[in-house]
Amino acid sequence: MRTLKITVAYDGAGFSGWQIQPGRKTVQGTIEDALTAIEGRRVAVAGSGRTDAGVHALGQTASFTLTNPLPAANLKKALNRILPAAVRIYDVAEMPAGFHARRAAVAKTYEYRIHREETCPPFVYPFAYWYPFALDEEAMIAAAPLFAGTRDFRSLAANARGPRQERAEKSTVRTIFSSQLTRRPDRLVYRVRGSGFLYRMVRNIVGALLEVGRGKLKPSGIPALLAARNRGLAGITAPARGLFLVAVEYDNE
Amino acid sequence: MRTLKITVAYDGAGFSGWQIQPGRKTVQGTIEDALTAIEGRRVAVAGSGRTDAGVHALGQTASFTLTNPLPAANLKKALNRILPAAVRIYDVAEMPAGFHARRAAVAKTYEYRIHREETCPPFVYPFAYWYPFALDEEAMIAAAPLFAGTRDFRSLAANARGPRQERAEKSTVRTIFSSQLTRRPDRLVYRVRGSGFLYRMVRNIVGALLEVGRGKLKPSGIPALLAARNRGLAGITAPARGLFLVAVEYDNE
Numbered sequence: 001m002r003t004l005k006i007t008v009a010y011d012g013a014g015f016s017g018w019q020i021q022p023g024r025k026t027v028q029g030t031i032e033d034a035l036t037a038i039e040g041r042r043v044a045v046a047g048s049g050r051t052d053a054g055v056h057a058l059g060q061t062a063s064f065t066l067t068n069p070l071p072a073a074n075l076k077k078a079l080n081r082i083l084p085a086a087v088r089i090y091d092v093a094e095m096p097a098g099f100h101a102r103r104a105a106v107a108k109t110y111e112y113r114i115h116r117e118e119t120c121p122p123f124v125y126p127f128a129y130w131y132p133f134a135l136d137e138e139a140m141i142a143a144a145p146l147f148a149g150t151r152d153f154r155s156l157a158a159n160a161r162g163p164r165q166e167r168a169e170k171s172t173v174r175t176i177f178s179s180q181l182t183r184r185p186d187r188l189v190y191r192v193r194g195s196g197f198l199y200r201m202v203r204n205i206v207g208a209l210l211e212v213g214r215g216k217l218k219p220s221g222i223p224a225l226l227a228a229r230n231r232g233l234a235g236i237t238a239p240a241r242g243l244f245l246v247a248v249e250y251d252n253e
Numbered sequence: 254m255r256t257l258k259i260t261v262a263y264d265g266a267g268f269s270g271w272q273i274q275p276g277r278k279t280v281q282g283t284i285e286d287a288l289t290a291i292e293g294r295r296v297a298v299a300g301s302g303r304t305d306a307g308v309h310a311l312g313q314t315a316s317f318t319l320t321n322p323l324p325a326a327n328l329k330k331a332l333n334r335i336l337p338a339a340v341r342i343y344d345v346a347e348m349p350a351g352f353h354a355r356r357a358a359v360a361k362t363y364e365y366r367i368h369r370e371e372t373c374p375p376f377v378y379p380f381a382y383w384y385p386f387a388l389d390e391e392a393m394i395a396a397a398p399l400f401a402g403t404r405d406f407r408s409l410a411a412n413a414r415g416p417r418q419e420r421a422e423k424s425t426v427r428t429i430f431s432s433q434l435t436r437r438p439d440r441l442v443y444r445v446r447g448s449g450f451l452y453r454m455v456r457n458i459v460g461a462l463l464e465v466g467r468g469k470l471k472p473s474g475i476p477a478l479l480a481a482r483n484r485g486l487a488g489i490t491a492p493a494r495g496l497f498l499v500a501v502e503y504d505n506e
Contacts, residue, residue, distance in 0.1 A: 011375040056376070085378040122264040123309070125338040127376055 001065050003099050004072070006031075006079075007091040008060045012240065013126050014086055017053040018060070027051070027087060031062065034082040038075070039068050048101045048108070048248040052200070054240030056127060058111075059090070059247040063101035107177065107193055107249040110202045113242045114188040114210075128187060129206075129242035135213030137183060143212045143219035144181035144190060147205050147226075150174070154229040156205055157198035158237065172198055172229075181209060191246075206238035254318050256352050257325070259284075259332075260344040261313045265493065266379050267339055270306040271313070280304070280340060284315065287335040291328070292321050301354045301361065301501040305453070307493030309380065311364075312343070312500040316354035360430065360446055360502040363455045366495045367441040367463075381440060382459075382495035388466030390436060396465045396472035397434035397443060400458050400479075403427070407482040409458055410451035411490065425451055425482075434462060444499075459491035 008031065016024035020032070028045055035043035048061040070078060072092040079089045113128040120130035154172040176194040190206055208225065211217040217225070261284065269277035273285070281298055288296035301314045323331060325345040332342045366381040373383035407425040429447040443459055461478065464470040470478070 009375055080372065085373065085383075086375045088372050088375055090372055119333065119341050119343055120338065122262055122339045122341050123380055130338075 001067055001097075002069075003063060003065050003095045003097050004075070005061055005063050005091075005093045005095045005099060005101060006076075006089050007093075008057060008062065009088045009090060010057050010060065011086040011126070012051060012054050012056040015053065017055070018047050018050045027057075027060075028062070030083065030087055031079075034079050035064060035066070037082055038070070038078055039066055046101050048105045049196075049245075051243075051245055052240050055243045055245065056241075057245040060245050061101045061105070061248040061250075063095065063099055101248070104250050105196070105248050106251055107195060108197060109191065109193040109246040109249075110197070111244045111246050112190040112192075112202060112206045112238065113244070114190070114206070114238075115186065115242075116188060117186050126241055127244075129239045131210070135188075135210070136215060137188060137213060139215075139219055140188070140209045140213045141181045141183065143209055143222055144179050146219060146222040147179040147192070148176045150176075151226055152229050153198055153201055153226070155226050156201045156208070158200035158204065174198065174201070179205070200237055203238045203240070203243060206242070207236040210236070210238065254320055254350075255322075256316060256318050256348045256350050257328070258314055258316050258344075258346045258348045258352060258354060259329075259342050260346075261310060261315060262341045262343060263310050263313065264339040264379070265304060265307050265309040268306065270308070271300050271302075271304045280310075280313075281315070283336065283340055284332075287332050288317060288319070290335055291323070291331055292319055299354050301358045302449075302498075304496075304498055305493050308496045308498065309494075310498040313498050314354045314358070314501040314503075316348065316352055354501070357503050358449070358501050359504055360448060361450060362444065362446040362499040362502075363450070364497045364499050365443040365445075365455060365459045365491060366497070367443070367459070367491075368439065368495075369441060370439050379494060380497075382492045384463070388441075388463070389468060390441065390466060392468075392472055393441070393462045393466045394434045394436065396462055396475055397432050399472060399475040400432040400445070401429045403429075404479055405482050406451055406454055406479070408479050409454045409461070411453035411457065427451065427454070432458070453490055456491045456493070456496060459495070460489040463489070463491065 010027050015027050018027045020026050020029045028047055032043055032045050043064050045062045045064045051057060072094060076089050076092040115124055115128035115130045118132050152173050157172055174194055174196050176192060179192045181188055181190045192202060208217060212219055263280050268280050271280045273279050273282045281300055285296055285298050296317050296319065298315045298317045304310060325347060329342050329345040368377055368381035368383045371385050405426050410425055427447055427449050429445060432445045434441055434443045445455060461470060465472055
């Protein structure tokens with residue numbers, strides 16, 4: 001029995017998120033179906049974490065075990081032949097027995113794109129949050145690094161996880177290694193790298209940054225917002241379509 | 254009564270092409286519906302030309318008349334509020350009475366994207382022809398300019414126009430002002446500017462270039478192919494999803 005890790009990109013628009021749900025088209029379910037076709041028995045896939053409906057991935061990871069002896073490079077090709085074009089396997093790697101994509105992850109990077117042009121190109125719209133209205137971008141850029149550090153991020157966790165809420169999420173302490181908002185010619189790009197993220201935490205950080213941009217929240221108010229550990233104090237949750245899971249890191253890579 | 258010209262970008266994936274067809278979702282029909290909602294009576298829109306199902310546009314143009322006095326800038330905003338995100342109005346311009354987007358056009362530019370990476374990013378797939386196989390790209394680049402000039406392009410016209418074939422297309426002589434294939438890091442981009450194009454002509458040129466890339470057709474064979482004025486001699490029609498109508502030009506602009 002081999003243990004394998006895959007690196008996957010997907011356009012989240014057509015999926016009800018990563019995690020398998022009965023009667024819904026999900027990324028995990030789509031990948032499990034493809035592996036099942038290759039293996040000849042049901043293959044269960046463990047993602048590095050879930051992504052919500054509409055959230056995209058450039059480098060999501062997942063692990064599974066397989067008896068099929070197909071070399072990794074051929075397995076990648078076989079999977080990409082079976083999978084829809086909206087889901088692409090970029091890498092298949094042999095891992096030590098017991099490797100688990102979620103438990104072994106040491107860092108994740110997300111990116112959030114806020115498109116700033118007056119008119120949003122049709123080709124960009126599914127992959128960004130189009131926000132053409134006035135924003136104090138300098139204040140947002142100044143506020144972004146204030147989310148870095150090790151702290152209790154309860155203020156930025158969603159209250160509900162939906163039908164399959166994970167009760168194991170006891171600690172709400174996380175470490176954010178870097179948190180930067182950058183101005184590009186046509187958009188704002190928020191990039192955050194951390195040890196892990198609470199449910200909807202990145203979209204809630206972006207929501208808070210948008211509140212800063214609108215003048216509803218001062219950058220100096222962010223430490224107090226975080227210290228309050230009360231979700232009610234933070235702003236809106238930014239839409240899923242602007243969010244990309246960029247990379248998941250492991251030790252010894 | 255005002256005569257107006259709009260410049261429109263669209264993601265062609267969700268449409269059965271530009272031209273209105275009963276029971277189909279088309280770009281023209283979608284724009285006419287939006288204008289009809291604003292005008293309060295049916296508004297007919299004349300495009301600079303049709304694009305096939307799946308073909309995209311960065312700068313398609315269309316003309317129509319309107320009694321509604323809304324200033325052009327406001328009309329643009331009103332249209333973009335009504336239209337789906339896959340169709341975006343970039344410009345609304347007042348034109349002299351009698352202006353017609355197709356009859357007044359003096360040049361059109363198309364772009365065709367051939368994606369060359371081994372794995373096609375999910376975000377690129379709907380907007381390119383993914384071709385990861387071996388191609389003699391140098392031969393293709395050398396062949397591309399051979400399509401320029403004024404000549405009878407019958408060899409590169411599709412035989413059938415489908416259910417609404419236009420019978421007026423008598424002359425198959427066109428002028429191609431420039432025809433270039435360029436290598437980008439991850440793709441080949443073909444750009445062609447001409448006085449006008451026959452049905453599927455750009456996709457047939459790209460099909461011929463792909464035949465050159467596969468070694469099935471020599472660049473030196475292109476003049477003979479064009480001179481034969483026989484569609485049967487040319488290659489395949491490249492897929493719609495790689496094609497973009499980039500711009501339509503008019504005099505006095």
